[in-house]
Amino acid sequence: MAKEQLRNAPGQVRDAIVHVLSLTSRPLSVKEIENRVGQMIGPTPTSSVRSYLRLNTPDLFVRETRGVYTVQTVAAWSAQRNLFETQIWRDPVKFGKSTIFHADCFDWIEQQEDNRFQAVVTDPPYGLYEYSAEQQNKLRNGKGGVWRIPPSFDGHTRSPLPRFTTLSAQQLKDVRMFFFNWARLLMPKIVPGAHVVVASNPLLSYIVSGSLSDAGLERRGEIIRLTMTLRGGDRPKAAHDEFPNISVMPRSMWEPWLVYRKPIEGRVQDNLRKWGTGGFRRPSSERPFGDVISSAPTRKVERNLAPHPSLKPQAFLRQVVHAVLPMGKGTILDPFAGAGSTLAAAEAVGYESIGIEKDEHFFKMACDSIPRLSRLAPNVQH
Numbered sequence: 001m002a003k004e005q006l007r008n009a010p011g012q013v014r015d016a017i018v019h020v021l022s023l024t025s026r027p028l029s030v031k032e033i034e035n036r037v038g039q040m041i042g043p044t045p046t047s048s049v050r051s052y053l054r055l056n057t058p059d060l061f062v063r064e065t066r067g068v069y070t071v072q073t074v075a076a077w078s079a080q081r082n083l084f085e086t087q088i089w090r091d092p093v094k095f096g097k098s099t100i101f102h103a104d105c106f107d108w109i110e111q112q113e114d115n116r117f118q119a120v121v122t123d124p125p126y127g128l129y130e131y132s133a134e135q136q137n138k139l140r141n142g143k144g145g146v147w148r149i150p151p152s153f154d155g156h157t158r159s160p161l162p163r164f165t166t167l168s169a170q171q172l173k174d175v176r177m178f179f180f181n182w183a184r185l186l187m188p189k190i191v192p193g194a195h196v197v198v199a200s201n202p203l204l205s206y207i208v209s210g211s212l213s214d215a216g217l218e219r220r221g222e223i224i225r226l227t228m229t230l231r232g233g234d235r236p237k238a239a240h241d242e243f244p245n246i247s248v249m250p251r252s253m254w255e256p257w258l259v260y261r262k263p264i265e266g267r268v269q270d271n272l273r274k275w276g277t278g279g280f281r282r283p284s285s286e287r288p289f290g291d292v293i294s295s296a297p298t299r300k301v302e303r304n305l306a307p308h309p310s311l312k313p314q315a316f317l318r319q320v321v322h323a324v325l326p327m328g329k330g331t332i333l334d335p336f337a338g339a340g341s342t343l344a345a346a347e348a349v350g351y352e353s354i355g356i357e358k359d360e361h362f363f364k365m366a367c368d369s370i371p372r373l374s375r376l377a378p379n380v381q382h
């Protein structure tokens, strides 16, 4: 559809304003909104932007200060994520071929030049909620919120897990929108054929998958991380004796890592020549990269080096990271870097990587742990 026609469709300007405000985590001035809406649907007069903003405030848009607006959902996220307290673009910290920024990835990605990254490997927050300041406080106090401390089992204390089943319908919608906006933002910044590998969980992966596809990425399968944990499969709460033969849910022993790719240009061989992407690097010339990877929970030695509640194991990540740069060249991005385990894995296999972490505590943790995790012996088998 021509830009002119798009602009004339009913509600198009309003939807474009929602879209541009959703793509950034900071409020925008009317001028900025006008420019970005213009890029999306063609020149749009300031008066039209203003009247849509006015008409839909406060239900949809929030007036932060005079002439500066954000969109309701983003306002809710921002409050949750303590965004305006996050210090954006502090000097990045470098170690070897890895660089970590303390920033909000939405803002940071938006500022990057096009075709900047050859792959993305990330483990995002699944609700926007579990890594909000409020939920992190609840976790650190050991009480309430989406974090659940599973009962110890056979004398083993188990790590806290986010309780995703508690997400409401609205929160699920927010998750959908969060990943859609994230992927739309990412699309121009990755080269054709770049793989985007996203850690997920069996309860929410269908939502993330839908959002990534809607944003224009191609689904290429899933990597199954066989975790073989002892989580789930419990009998009904407070009624164990009455229902001794019942599990409320299957005991989950795997973790889906969604595999997506930005559409390639021409054939895979053409794309490999031009962009160096489009396929997976084989672990050896005899063996293709496979989509089931045995991986026990993250080892204690790693958790001691990097005590992040969602730390992923090096043995698993190094295999994935190695595979996503088929020619062994390029930069891997982890926009939700946590303690930097993806960057450490990239460092260990000799690749360039960039990570973004918005939480100051985890950012500092990553600065310490990337060098240490990356130096762990390569035979970190479980």
Ligand SMILES: C[S@@+](CC[C@H](N)C(=O)[O-])C[C@H]1O[C@@H](n2cnc3c(N)ncnc32)[C@H](O)[C@@H]1O
Pocket: 103, 104, 105, 106, 122, 123, 124, 125, 131, 308, 310, 311, 312, 335, 336, 337, 338, 339, 340, 341, 342, 356, 357, 358, 359, 362
């Ligand atoms: C599931 S954890 C990743 C843990 C990581 N895989 C590791 O092994 O350490 C997600 C991380 O994303 C961070 N995060 C959440 N929203 C973010 C955003 N908008 N920008 C950058 N980081 C964000 C959280 O603070 C959290 O540390």
